[in-house]
Amino acid sequence: MASPVLRIAMNGITGRMGYRQHLLRSILPIRDAGGIQLDDGTRVQVEPILVGRNEAKIRQIAERHGVEHWTTDAEAVVADPSVDIxxxxxxxxxxxxxxxxAMKAGKHIYTEKPTAETLDGAIELARLARDSQITAGVVHDKLYLPGLVKLRRLVGEGFFGRxxxxxxxxxxxxxxxDGQSAQRPSWNYRSQDGGGMTTDMFCHWNYVLEAILGTVTSVTAMTTTHIPTRWDEQGKAYTATADDAAYAIFEVETPAGDPVIAQINSSWAVRVYRDELVEFQVDGTSGSAVAGLRRCVAQQRAHTPMPVWNPDLPATxxxxxxxxxxxxxxxxxNGFRVQWEEYLHDVVAGREHRFGLLSAARGVQLAELGLQSSAQGRRLAIPELTL
Incomplete structure (x- = not known):
């Protein structure tokens, strides 16, 4: 008897993240491994259906990776009753x-962030998911990175103290x-196309802070456009209308009710002098840790040296x-694959995915308030979201 199959319509896989992380490093390896294995030992296979507006690109990707089904008609694939996700x-x-x-057509949905351009739109999506009784999942990839997995384990074990x-x-x-090709698409730097550092990354920082520390209660942000002119994929100069850097202070409340101050600098106009492209340092009364994409290092209170400030001598x-x-x-x-597998298990089981559209709405809320904080030059409290 053949294994059951989940048919997944994948829209946007000609883009960098959609292709590399979701198709190439997640769904195709799951497919090639025979699908996901359930608790009873049976397997459920996945069948990707590639969806996009550029027929030539979609066909080329499908042929390259042995994907049978592809289409430029997103409406038709959503209306297809054989499509599950x-x-x-x-x-x-x-x-x-x-x-x-997709949700109105009864499809389970899995999506990148932000889920909407406005908080009202993001909340409406969360309400629709609740009322549609489908399994909705939102990519929370940073939490599945080895560095943050280790950091969360330290938090869970009480390593930091307070x-x-x-x-x-x-x-x-x-x-x-102009001189060298940009590593990110030009729409990222146009606010009218949904671009911007704050819109992009605050959705990530919200779920990272929630998972590591607790509830984000306020934001104080300064956003800016450091590079006002960029060149698009055709080599044409354009004005960058979106922010390319955001400097923020977040107040967070832990489950125990302790206040924590979080500072995160985000910039596409900075040269890297650190071990990884993103790093988080957590300091507590009993120890500290620094986590990147893959590595995490820690220092306990008992092993903390006693540096002495002396500007007259070199540090040794x-x-x-x-x-x-x-x-x-x-x-x-791979963190993207791990979350995909977790989500697919939830779909098969008919249960809610732990990172759903309400979590995504809180990320959109934080981005909106971050932009408002910068524009108004003040700290803004974050109201609790409910459906």
Whole structure:
């Protein structure tokens, strides 16, 4: 007897993230492994259906990876009763309408972020998912990275004692596109197309802070456009209307009710002088840790040296050598694939995915308030979201 199959319409896989992480490193490896294995030992296979507007690109990707089904007709694939799941990795401006159509057609949905351009739109999607009784999942990829998996384990084990603060540094230099090609698409720098550092990354920072620390209660942000002119994919100069950097302070309340100050700098106009493209340092009364994409190092209170400030002498302490690696203690696969597998298990079981559209709406809320905070030059409290 053949294994049951989940047919997944994948829209937006000609883009960088949709192709590399979701198709190439997630769904295709799951397919090639024979699908996901359930608790009773049976397997459920996946069958991708590639969806996009550029017929030549879609056909080429399908032929390259042995994908039988592809289409440029998104409406038809959503209306197809044999399709179980709709996945969206399009530009933000097209996402809400596509997700709405899919849920109204009874499809389970899995999507990139932000889920909508406005908080009202994101909340409406969450309400629709609740009322449609489908399984909705939102990509929370950072939480599945080996570095943050280790960091969350330290938090769960009480390593830090009372957590005091978090400091995050994210970003790298994105070339303007004149002398060297830009590493990110030009729409990222046009607010009218849904671009912007705050809109993009605050959705991530919200779920990262929630998972590591607790509830985000306020934001104070300064956003800016450091590079006002960039060049698009055709080599044409354009005005960057979206922010390319955001500097923010978040107040967070832990489950125990303790206040934590989190500072995160995000910039596409910064040159990297750190071990990884994103790093988070958490400091607590009993210890500290620094986590990146893959690595996490920690220093306990008992092993903390006593630096002494003396600007007249060069520093001789090997500060980095005084930290110890946190072991993985297990195999940590590609984070996108791991969450896909978790989501697919939830679809088969008919249960709610732990990272759904309400979580995504809180990310959109934080981005909106971050932009407002910058425009108004003040700290803004974050109201609790309910459906």
């Amino acid at each position: 709709y996945f969206d990795a399009q530009v933000t401006s097209r996402r809400a309408a596509a997700l709405t159509a 957590i005091l603060s978090l400091r995050g540094e994210f970003g790298y230099w994105v070339f303007e596109g 302490e090997p500060f980095r050598d005084q930290w110890l690696d946190v072991p993985a203690n297990g195999d940590l696969d």
